[in-house]
Amino acid sequence: xxxxxxxxxxxxxxxxxxxxxxxxxxxxxxxxxxxxxxxxxxxxxxxxxxxxxxxxxxxxxxxxxxxxxxxxxxxxxxxxxxxxxxxxxxxxxxxxxxxxxxxxxxxxxxxxxxxxxxxxxxxxxxxxxxxxxxxxxxxxxxxxxxxxxxxxxxxxxxxxxxxxxxxxxxxxxxxxxxxxxxxxxxxxxxxxxxxxxxxxxxxxxxxxxxxxxxxxxxxxxxxxxxxxxxxxxxxxxxxxxxxxxxxxxxxxxxxxxxxxxxxxxxxxxxxxxxxxxxxxxxxxxxxxxxxxxxxxxxxxxxxxxxxxxxxxxxxxxxxxxxxxxxxxxxxxxxxxxxxxxxxxxxxxxxxxxxxxxxxxxxxxxxxxxxxxxxxxxxxxxxxxxxxxxxxxxxxxxxxxxxxxxxxxxxxxxxxxxxxxxxxxxxxxxxxxxxxxxxxxxxxxxxxxxxxxxxxxxxxxxxxxxxxxxxxxxxxxxxxxxxxxxxxxxxxxxxxxxxxxxxxxxxxxxxx
Amino acid sequence: xxxxxxxxxxxxxxxxxxxxxxxxxxxxxxxxxxxxxxxxxxxxxxxxxxxxxxxxxxxxxxxxxxxxxxxxxxxxxxxxxxxxxxxxxxxxxxxxxxxxxxxxxxxxxxxxxxxxxxxxxxxxxxxxxxxxxxxxxxxxxxxxxxxxxxxxxxxxxxxxxxxxxxxxxxxxxxxxxxxxxxxxxxxxxxxxxxxxxxxxxxxxxxxxxxxxxxxxxxxxxxxxxxxxxxxxxxxxxxxxxxxxxxxxxxxxxxxxxxxxxxxxxxxxxxxxxxxxxxxxxxxxxxxxxxxxxxxxxxxxxxxxxxxxxxxxxxxxxxxxxxx
Numbered sequence: 001x002x003x004x005x006x007x008x009x010x011x012x013x014x015x016x017x018x019x020x021x022x023x024x025x026x027x028x029x030x031x032x033x034x035x036x037x038x039x040x041x042x043x044x045x046x047x048x049x050x051x052x053x054x055x056x057x058x059x060x061x062x063x064x065x066x067x068x069x070x071x072x073x074x075x076x077x078x079x080x081x082x083x084x085x086x087x088x089x090x091x092x093x094x095x096x097x098x099x100x101x102x103x104x105x106x107x108x109x110x111x112x113x114x115x116x117x118x119x120x121x122x123x124x125x126x127x128x129x130x131x132x133x134x135x136x137x138x139x140x141x142x143x144x145x146x147x148x149x150x151x152x153x154x155x156x157x158x159x160x161x162x163x164x165x166x167x168x169x170x171x172x173x174x175x176x177x178x179x180x181x182x183x184x185x186x187x188x189x190x191x192x193x194x195x196x197x198x199x200x201x202x203x204x205x206x207x208x209x210x211x212x213x214x215x216x217x218x219x220x221x222x223x224x225x226x227x228x229x230x231x232x233x234x235x236x237x238x239x240x241x242x243x244x245x246x247x248x249x250x251x252x253x254x255x256x257x258x259x260x261x262x263x264x265x266x267x268x269x270x271x272x273x274x275x276x277x278x279x280x281x282x283x284x285x286x287x288x289x290x291x292x293x294x295x296x297x298x299x300x301x302x303x304x305x306x307x308x309x310x311x312x313x314x315x316x317x318x319x320x321x322x323x324x325x326x327x328x329x330x331x332x333x334x335x336x337x338x339x340x341x342x343x344x345x346x347x348x349x350x351x352x353x354x355x356x357x358x359x360x361x362x363x364x365x366x367x368x369x370x371x372x373x374x375x376x377x378x379x380x381x382x383x384x385x386x387x388x389x390x391x392x393x394x395x396x397x398x399x400x401x402x403x404x405x406x407x408x409x410x411x412x413x414x415x416x417x418x419x420x421x422x423x424x425x426x427x428x429x430x431x432x433x434x435x436x437x438x439x440x441x442x443x444x445x446x447x448x449x450x451x452x453x454x455x456x457x458x459x460x461x462x463x464x465x466x467x468x469x470x471x472x473x474x475x476x477x478x479x480x481x482x483x484x485x486x487x488x489x490x491x492x493x494x495x496x497x498x499x500x501x502x503x504x505x506x507x508x509x510x511x
Numbered sequence: 512x513x514x515x516x517x518x519x520x521x522x523x524x525x526x527x528x529x530x531x532x533x534x535x536x537x538x539x540x541x542x543x544x545x546x547x548x549x550x551x552x553x554x555x556x557x558x559x560x561x562x563x564x565x566x567x568x569x570x571x572x573x574x575x576x577x578x579x580x581x582x583x584x585x586x587x588x589x590x591x592x593x594x595x596x597x598x599x600x601x602x603x604x605x606x607x608x609x610x611x612x613x614x615x616x617x618x619x620x621x622x623x624x625x626x627x628x629x630x631x632x633x634x635x636x637x638x639x640x641x642x643x644x645x646x647x648x649x650x651x652x653x654x655x656x657x658x659x660x661x662x663x664x665x666x667x668x669x670x671x672x673x674x675x676x677x678x679x680x681x682x683x684x685x686x687x688x689x690x691x692x693x694x695x696x697x698x699x700x701x702x703x704x705x706x707x708x709x710x711x712x713x714x715x716x717x718x719x720x721x722x723x724x725x726x727x728x729x730x731x732x733x734x735x736x737x738x739x740x741x742x743x744x745x746x747x748x749x750x751x752x753x754x755x756x757x758x759x760x761x762x763x764x765x766x767x768x769x770x771x772x773x774x775x776x777x778x779x780x781x782x783x784x785x786x787x788x789x790x791x792x793x794x795x796x797x798x799x800x801x802x803x804x805x806x807x808x809x810x811x812x813x814x815x816x817x818x819x820x821x822x823x824x825x826x827x828x829x830x831x832x833x834x
Contacts, residue, residue, distance in 0.1 A: 054784035210776055211681030234679050237784070240661070241677045241774045248668040248676030399787070403547040403559075 041217035041229040043509035045494065046251040051237040057209035059196035061182035062132040062139040070233050073215050073504055075182035075198035078106060079173055081501045087173055091120065091183055101168040101456055108159040112222045114185050115203045122155035127186040129153060141180025168454040170461060171422060201226040201505035210235050227508035252491045259317050265489050274488040274498045275319060279329030279418030282372045284380065286477035288440045290410040296475055297354040301347040303340060303479050305384045311481045315375045319485040325473040327424045329483045334421040336466035338473040347387040359388035365405045365412035369398035373413040376481065407437050421465050425449055429472055438477030445471050523806045527799065534798040535576050538791050544568055566592050579792060589792045599796050605682055607800060610777035612686060613693050614762040617700035622755055625705045629712025636717055652706035660699040660772040667695055682776035696773045704758045711754040719747040749819050756812030760805040
């Protein structure tokens with residue numbers, strides 16, 4: 001299901017950023033030079049994908065059933081992220097906001113060609129945006145980019161695009177990192193689904209999501225000749241099957257390996273484990289409008305019983321970071337560290353104040369829909385018992401969990417992929433948001449978010465987002481114990497694949 | 512004989528209808544529907560209603576069932592609900608072809624091995640060969656397919672790297688391209704199926720070898736080669752036809768697990784993804800195709816038994832004439 005391929009949130013989906021200072025307002029980053037254009041493409045890189053959509057995958061980047069692992073290879077966006085977490089130009093060369101941050105002007109790169117030979121111009125950007133906003137497509141990108149007044153986007157000339165916004169947004173360029181904003185050629189229509197015509201480092205040769213999809217190096221790629229001559233993307237739905245394929249040397253690189261398989265791989269000298277922090281998080285969700293969770297003292301007591309470091313150790317084998325009950329991850333530029341040490345005595349006294357001196361009994365709904373949910377539920381039960389809270393675990397089928405349990409039961413598990421501070425706070429915690437799983441409604445919090453979006457000064461904006469995080473951590477209905485790391489495995493012959501925002505065009509493979 | 516066939520075919524059709532109804536009810540009682548499966552967490556009540564209306568899920572279940580049945584028997588298998596614009600029939604035909612290759616390969620090898628080993632074990636009853644074959648086949652039978660499959664994959668795919676560990680070919684690939692990837696799944700299926708047929712053959716051979724006419728043949732001085740080939744085997748093998756048929760029919764469904772383990776693009780993998788998508792028309796069609804093969808193979812076996820056994824055939828005719 002959409003939320004659970006953590007991988008897509010690692011490099012692309014969300015709009016993240018460690019520093020992202022360039023985006024503050026009106027700063028023009030220096031364009032990156034074309035490097036290594038005299039090298040030769042060599043060898044075949046074999047990737048594997050999870051058949052997330054069971055063969056329904058299409059190459060339209062904005063489609064809800066996009067064939068993500070191949071889309072990365074075929075297309076470019078206007079912007080990209082470098083390893084420092086800073087926004088960099090890709091198909092855009094520079095960008096500028098007006099003083100109110102309600103209108104953003106992007107200057108495009110010239111001389112870029114699509115795989116079919118057509119020149120890349122502003123028309124393609126307008127067409128891509130129109131495709132994302134097409135209601136019939138139901139693109140996940142439509143909500144993310146809803147701030148853009150799509151009908152009023154202008155292209156004054158072939159290499160300039162002006163985005164008017166319905167409200168100020170100081171971090172607007174970050175939104176263009178969304179995977180639906182991979183640029184497709186003007187007027188391509190439904191053909192994009194199977195042809196995959198883009199400006200990216202690789203050209204589609206064979207499209208077969210259930211078998212082997214093949215792309216070959218785009219010799220005239222504007223950002224230098226790709227390092228490998230061919231990439232095969234193999235569909236294997238079974239997670240054990242993917243590990244076997246890796247160990248049998250049928251594929252070279254496996255993203256998001258399960259923690260159980262790590263021990264197996266660590267015995268093999270030919271494989272390198274790549275451990276990257278991410279902003280994916282599971283959560284215990286309390287409905288703040290339902291007793292006993294409508295009492296903030298109960299909510300705080302439920303948070304204080306958790307020994308977060310112990311949970312990271314037992315549930316994740318240490319591959320994760322402790323969280324403090326808000327969803328902004330340590331890699332985000334606006335992250336606020338909220339220490340939340342275990343405090344049984346305080347939890348007990350809060351419960352007593354709230355009228356539960358004799359203890360509290362609650363039912364926690366869980367499911368194996370996310371690999372971490374059941375282990376963390378069991379641990380939570382043990383940890384809560386020490387404060388006199390009896391947690392009854394109710395395990396539900398993964399089928400229909402989001403429909404029948406999530407946002408239906410007062411206390412349940414949920415999980416989310418990485419998102420930027422602004423996106424996650426608005427999407428999941430703003431009053432009345434459709435994904436507001438805790439039903440928490442706090443006017444002060446909503447006000448902080450509004451002010452932050454309009455605040456053009458980076459330091460002040462950061463302070464506002466941090467206040468919002470603290471408020472949410474102290475008053476909200478989410479118990480967020482940790483952020484998970486993402487574990488990938490690569491054969492040692494594959495180079496330049498071991499960083500967070502690596503560029504497939506720069507990956508090489510040794511003979 | 513003709514009357515018998517007509518009877519069997521009629522009862523098979525009834526069985527198919529019952530199977531269709533059971534599959535329909537089973538998919539209805541699963542939590543969620545195709546709309547919730549399609550939308551996942553993005554399912555807001557409004558979007559759910561829209562998708563349900565679009566897929567006509569808002570109509571009562573029995574109406575949808577009769578509609579589906581009507582078009583299905585008229586040869587229109589419809590479109591998949593979860594896979595946009597994909598007609599079901601070509602999808603199933605492509606996958607069924609692969610599954611038939613795999614199970615055909617496994618059945619051919621498995622039947623040959625189990626007949627040879629079963630006869631030899633039966634003739635050498637309680638000798639070391641018999642005991643060895645029985646113990647080994649029992650172990651093979653007791654292990655589930657995914658254990659055997661994973662073990663084979665580990666040994667032949669990972670440790671010795673002789674064969675592809677998982678299938679990495681397109682579903683439309685030719686038999687020759689598919690063959691290397693079919694060997695390990697086929698061996699897995701053979702190991703699971705051999706024990707069952709083998710034990711039937713063995714006990715049947717032992718039974719016949721103890722019969723009076725075999726003793727008589729020996730007493731008459733018929734050479735033992737001739738006793739085995741002309742008296743024991745023909746009579747011992749006929750009762751195993753049904754065991755073989757059941758095993759082959761099981762193969763059509765039993766490949767689900769094996770296909771998943773080895774990433775083999777057959778009808779089993781199609782079924783698992785259809786079930787998780789709540790893609791009712793696809794589940795129904797795959798289920799019915801499976802049921803059809805199961806019934807057809809059993810009919811073939813019954814007819815073959817009848818045809819090969821004069822005794823049964825005449826007795827059946829006497830009984831049916833009398834009634």
